[in-house]
Amino acid sequence: MKYTQLGKTSTKVPVIGQGSMGIGGYLSRDARSDEEQIAALRLGVELGMTFVDTAEAYGDGHSEELIGRAFQRARDRVFLATKFSPEHNDHENVLKSAELSLRRLKTDYIDLYQVHWPNPSFPLAETMHAMEQLVSEDKIKYIGVSNFSLKELKQAQAAIGGNGVVSLQAEYNLFDRAIETAVLPYCQEENVTLIAYSPLDQGRVASGDRRIQELREIAAKYGKTPAQVVLNWLISHPRVVVIPKATSQAHIRENAASSDFDLLPEDFNRIRQIFAPRYEQVPVQRIRIIAGVQGSRQVYQTAEEAKENKLGFRPSPMELARDMQDGEVLKPVRVIRSTDESGQYDYDLVEGRIRYWAWVIAYGGDKPIPVYVRESEHLGSAQ
Ligand SMILES: NC(=O)c1ccc[n+]([C@@H]2O[C@H](COP(=O)([O-])OP(=O)(O)OC[C@H]3O[C@@H](n4cnc5c(N)ncnc54)[C@H](OP(=O)(O)O)[C@@H]3O)[C@@H](O)[C@H]2O)c1
Structure with a gap:
């Protein structure tokens, strides 16, 4: 296993960690038994993936509980990272969430405590000061953020002293490389560890025969699997660590062995080129917005509804619109080919x-x- 420095600190973390979102489901539980999931996490740690990421939201606390059970007697062997949910970003609730996470994790300190999502309902400085208080009380060691834009990351850094914000957790995989434009270069420059979530694009790889075939060919050259090559390509970027989630033992073994080779520069560049981000510009009217497509929940049907924001999304569509007008670049939304038969739509919105x-x-x-x-x-x- 290879290691890297966490933020500007002297702490080292393995470049391949373990995610746990699927372990509890996001809000519901994974069908696999608790014992199976605990065994999977322990195997991962045995194999060097000692950085374990969770969140109070995963499985509604159940993911933290399983991790607590898995490592109660081996606390020193793991680097535990968890997150609090955006409705808890006010001072009092940050402290309360930390207490509850500590209890579920069966520990008296969290290595890395992360703001899961920004929430403009609460001043960011308030959230960050609550985190500083937790550091001073030795309840958490380091402060991280997740799903922050570059602007929000800079604001978070400006709000605190000490080791500052050591990490930013963001989606990064072959399908979604949006952070490469500005966020990743900034993290590399400022020594902020970039924790790449969904590094395997939740088990998918972009389709298109040529691209898959080329990935297979590269993998074969190293005697590795495509997933191992994908993880290796991601961690070949300075400051990047990955937290794939795996429950199958074969996947865990594969992932743990994905840092033990070096991609040749020509293969690194080839992957960069064949998986060049493919954004398309689509008229907004050609996209169908319906609830229930690939898990998307409640949606607005009109701009008027979105402006009213009766569902209470934070940031609201209006707030994000203002950010865009101020020059913030938001990542592309995700669509699939539409299943609509009327011919009115080309795509169905699945995320964003x-x-x-x-x-x-x-x-x-x-x-x-x-x-x-x-x-x-x-x-x-x-x-
Ligand atoms: N901060 C955030 O907002 C946020 C959002 C999403 C995720 N995360 C974090 O990032 C972690 C990872 O992301 P993710 O769970 O969304 O997706 P992911 O790690 O990209 O993919 C997980 C899926 O890939 C499969 N898989 C794992 N290793 C594999 C391999 N070697 N070959 C083929 N398939 C493999 C897993 O199957 P099996 O389980 O069957 O082995 C699972 O279905 C999460 O668990 C969570 O901790 C954070």
């Missing part, structure tokens, strides 16, 4: 329901919106 309406509010519906078209296969089928 707030960003979609923010775009419409900011540009009046006239400007095509950048989208990632999700066409993918599971990594298993690529092997």
Whole structure:
């Protein structure tokens, strides 16, 4: 296993860690038995993936409970990272969430405590000062943020002293490389560890025969699997660590062995080129917004509804629209080919329901919106 420095600190973390979102489900529980999941986490740690990431939201606390049970007697062997949910970003609730996480994790300190999502309902400085208080009380060691824009990351850094913000957790995989534009270069420059979540794109790899075939060819050259090559490519970027989630023992073994080789520069560059981000610009009217597509929950149907924001999303579509007008670049929304038979729509929205309406509010519906078209296969089928 290779290690890297955490932020500007002298602490080292393995470049391959373990995610645990699927372990409890996001809000519901994974069907696999608790014992199976505990065994999987322990195996991962045995194999060097000692950085374990969770959140109070995963499985509604159940993921933390399982991790607590898994490492209660081996606390010193793991680096535990957890997060509090955005509705708890006020001072009192940050402290309360930390206490509850400590209890579920069966420990008296959290190595890395992260703001899961920004929430403009609460001043960011208030959230960050609560985190500083937790550091001074030795309840947490380091402070991290997650899903923050570059602007929010800079604001968070400005709000605190000490070791500052040591890490930013953001989605980063072959399908979604949005952070490469500004966020990753900034983290590299400022020594902020970039924790890449969904590094395996939740088990998928972008489809298209040529791309999959090329990935397989590269993997074969090293005697590795496509997933191992993907993880290795990500951690070849300075400051990046990955936290794949795996429950199958075969996957855990594979992931743990994905830092023990070096991609040749020509292969690194080849992957960069063949998986060059494919954004398309699509007229907003050609995208269908319906609830229930690939798990998307409640949605707004009109810009007026989005402006009213009766569902209480934070940031609201209006707030995001203002950010866009101030020059903030938001990542493309995700779509799939539409299942609509009327011919009115080309795509169905699967992710980015707030960003979609923010775009419409900011540009009046006239400007095509950048989208990632999700066409993918599971990594298993690529092997
Ligand atoms: N901060 C945030 O907002 C946020 C959001 C999403 C995720 N996260 C964190 O990031 C972690 C990882 O992201 P993720 O769970 O979304 O997705 P992921 O790690 O990209 O993918 C997980 C999926 O990939 C499969 N897999 C694992 N290793 C594999 C391999 N070697 N070959 C083929 N398939 C493999 C897993 O299957 P099996 O389980 O069957 O082995 C699982 O279905 C989460 O668990 C969570 O801790 C954070």
